[in-house]
Amino acid sequence: MTENTISNAVAVRDTGPEAMVRQHRDDLTLVLPTHVKGETWMRLATGALRRDENLRRVATRNPGSFMNALLECARLGHEPGTEAFYLIPYGNEVQGIEGYRGIVERIYRAGAVKAVKAEVVYSGDHFEYNPDMARPVHRPDYFGDRGQIIGAYAYGEFQDGSTSKVVVINRAYIDKVKKESKGSSSASSPWVKWEEGMVLKTVARRLEPWVPTAVEWRNEAPVPGVAHVIDPALPAAAAITPPAPAVEDSDEDPIDAEFVDDEPSGWPAAAQPGSGARS
Known part of the structure; x- marks a missing residue:
């Protein structure tokens, strides 16, 4: 040189x-x-x-x-x-x-929610929910052919055991968000390669107005060595359950906005939803 x-x-x-x-x-x-x-x-x-x-x-x-x-x-x-x-x-x-992990982590930071449940629903799953039910009944067959994605749902479980509003999105809503995403039809788009991960992110966004979120941990610190968000390698049905923080009233206003996803198509290999890769 x-x-x-x-x-x-x-x-x-x-x-x-x-x-x-x-x-x-x-x-x-x-x-x-x-x-x-x-x-x-x-x-x-x-x-x-x-x-x-x-x-x-x-x-x-x-x-x-x-x-x-x-x-x-x-x-x-x-x-x-x-x-x-x-x-x-x-x-x-x-x-x-x-990302999806980031959204869920901010929900935990507020301290009011002790568990977040978010799951994708396929056409072959048994799914039952109406507004009079506290929580959906969902019985997927993880080892069979589950068919096509038809929707998703999410809710939070508060410290006292009560349930937040259950957010349910259907295929039409998913397609609307996908259409508004840049490059969503490209072969390299995460909507094409990792659709389930993108649907989870979409329904997590829809949950935000119904649960407190925060950028700061409301308890003194998260417990070292304990995961606070779901590993994407696990089945989507796994509940995301961190150690319960101290109950404290939140002064955070929930985000009151309709979600419009705006994902680019050029995701790096180590940052693809559902890849399980960590930096």
């Missing part, structure tokens, strides 16, 4: 997106909730750039979009480039997208 090449490499390193992240360290860590360690968060942010060359190229061309994505990630209290919050290069910009 010539001296000129080495000089150019050093210049790129010192002015590239990693340098920009380090330069704005105080701005980024200032908005982090207290349960997130700033040093760990910063390492994950720069590590995401090293793992994904396409992300690095787009972040170099459009650093503003990359910083906006990181700021949103920090505000929500998620780790960047993980299944809680994806950093996705799409066209000439970096998009920050909260």
Whole structure:
């Protein structure tokens, strides 16, 4: 390698997106909730750039979009480039997208919900629900041919054992959200390759207005070594049950908005819904 090449490499390193992240360290860590360690968060942010060359190229061309994505990630209290919050290069910009894990984690952080149930319903499943029922009756055959996805449901179980509003979405709603998603018909779209994961995210979004959410843990800290969100490798019927935090009234207003999904088609290999990959 010539001296000129080495000089150019050093210049790129010192002015590239990693340098920009380090330069704005105080701005980024200032908005982090207290349960997130700033040093760990910063390492994950720069590590995401090293793992994904396409992300690095787009972040170099459009650093503003990359910083906006990181700021949103920090505000929500998620780790960047993980299944809680994806950093996705799409066209000439970096998009920050909260994943299914991230949505469920924010529900737990508020402290009012001790378990979240979210499941996809297939045409071969037995499913029964009406507004007079506390919870749906759902009997899937995990080892048989379950047919096509026809809907999904989600609800939260509060600390006192009561149930939140049960949110049910049908195939028409799923198709509407999918249609409004960028590149949803592309062969590389997560809607094509990991439809079940995208449906779970959609129904989790619909649950948000009916349960408290927070960016900060309401109890002192989550129990170390205990998973707070469902592993996508497990059956969709598995309830997501963290250790019960102390009951505390939440001053968070639920998100009162209709969900419109806006997923790009260029998901990196390590950040695909349902892949089970971890950063």
